Amino acid sequence: MTIRTVAVIGVGQMGGPMARNILKAGFELTVCDRDEAALAAFAALGARCTTRAADCADCDVVAVLVATPAQTRAVLLGSGGLLEGVADKAPIVAVMGTIAPNEMTSLAEALETKGIALVDAPISGGTMGAEDGTLAIMMGGAPELFERLRPLMESMGKAIYHCGSLGTGQVTKIVNNIVGVTTQMIAAEAYRICLDNGLKLGDVIPIYEAGTGRNFITRDVTDVTRAYTSWTGRRQDFDNLQAIMRKDIGLALSIGETSGPLPMLHALQAVLASAGEETFENWSRIAGAETASS
Numbered sequence: 001m002t003i004r005t006v007a008v009i010g011v012g013q014m015g016g017p018m019a020r021n022i023l024k025a026g027f028e029l030t031v032c033d034r035d036e037a038a039l040a041a042f043a044a045l046g047a048r049c050t051t052r053a054a055d056c057a058d059c060d061v062v063a064v065l066v067a068t069p070a071q072t073r074a075v076l077l078g079s080g081g082l083l084e085g086v087a088d089k090a091p092i093v094a095v096m097g098t099i100a101p102n103e104m105t106s107l108a109e110a111l112e113t114k115g116i117a118l119v120d121a122p123i124s125g126g127t128m129g130a131e132d133g134t135l136a137i138m139m140g141g142a143p144e145l146f147e148r149l150r151p152l153m154e155s156m157g158k159a160i161y162h163c164g165s166l167g168t169g170q171v172t173k174i175v176n177n178i179v180g181v182t183t184q185m186i187a188a189e190a191y192r193i194c195l196d197n198g199l200k201l202g203d204v205i206p207i208y209e210a211g212t213g214r215n216f217i218t219r220d221v222t223d224v225t226r227a228y229t230s231w232t233g234r235r236q237d238f239d240n241l242q243a244i245m246r247k248d249i250g251l252a253l254s255i256g257e258t259s260g261p262l263p264m265l266h267a268l269q270a271v272l273a274s275a276g277e278e279t280f281e282n283w284s285r286i287a288g289a290e291t292a293s294s
Contacts, residue, residue: 003027003060003151005058006060006152007063008032012065017131021133022155054080054085055085062082066097067240072095077111090114093111095119095122098170099120101166101168102167104118117141119140119142123137123157124177127230136158137159139153140163140166185271188279188283191286201290202221205218221291231287249268249272
C-alpha cells in the first residue's frame with residue numbers, strides 16, 4: 001500500500017526540519033508536539049497539528065523523534081499515547097531516535113497487540129543533514145517494511161540502509177555515535193589549537209581531508225563552522241546535545257558490556273560527564289572562526 005499520510009511526533013531541532021522535508025515531498029503531514037510555537041509554524045504550512053500522540057494513529061506511518069527512551073515509551077504506550085488512538089487501521093511506527101535494541105523488542109511486543117508494525121530507523125547527519133535532507137538512515141525490521149518505507153525515508157535522507165532484523169538499526173547507530181561523538185569533542189580542541197597558533201580553518205581543513213585527520217566535518221570548511229554554530233546557537237542547545245551524547249555513550253557501554261574493558265569508551269563517558277563551560281567556549285570559538293585566508 002502506498003504511503004500517503006505521515007505523522008511526526010517531536011518536531012524539535014531534528015524532527016522539525018525532517019518534518020518540513022516530508023511535507024515538501026508531498027506527503028500529508030500531521031505533527032505532534034507540546035511546543036505550541038512549533039505547532040503554529042507547521043499549521044502555517046498547512047500541516048495538521050496536535051499535542052496528543054493518540055491523534056496520529058490514523059496515519060499510514062508515524063515517525064517518533066523524541067529525545068529519550070522514556071519519552072519514546074510514553075508517546076507510544078503512555079496515557080494519550082499512540083496505542084490508545086488505534087482503531088480500525090494500524091500505522092507503521094518508525095522509531096528514529098536512538099534507544100537500546102532490547103527496548104525496541106519490548107515496544108514491538110506491546111504494539112503488536114493492536115497490529116502496529118515497528119521498525120527502528122535512527123539517523124545520522126546532525127541538524128545540517130536534517131535541514132538539507134541528506135541524513136543517513138539505518139533501518140532494522142522486516143525487509144518488506146523497509147521497501148514500503150523507502151520513499152518516505154528518501155524525503156529525509158540520501159543514504160538509506162537496511163541493517164537487518166528489528167534492533168539492528170539501533171546497534172549500527174549506537175556504534176556510529178561512538179566515533180561521531182569522539183570526533184565532535186576532540187575536533188573542536190584540535191581546531192582551537194590551529195586558530196590560537198595563527199592558522200585559518202580554510203587553510204588546514206583541506207589538508208586534514210587529504211590526510212589522516214579526515215573526519216565527518218572536513219569535507220568542506222563551511223561544514224565546520226556551520227556544525228558548531230548549530231550546536232551552540234543557544235546555551236540550551238549545547239546542554240541538550242551534551243545530554244543526548246551522554247545518553248548515547250551510555251547505550252554504547254550497555255550493549256558493549258560483553259565486549260571487554262573498553263577503556264577509551266569509559267574515558268569518553270568521563271569526559272562527557274565533566275564537559276561544561278570550557279567545551280562550550282571551544283565550540284563557540286570554532287563557530288565564530290574566520291575560515292578564509294587573509
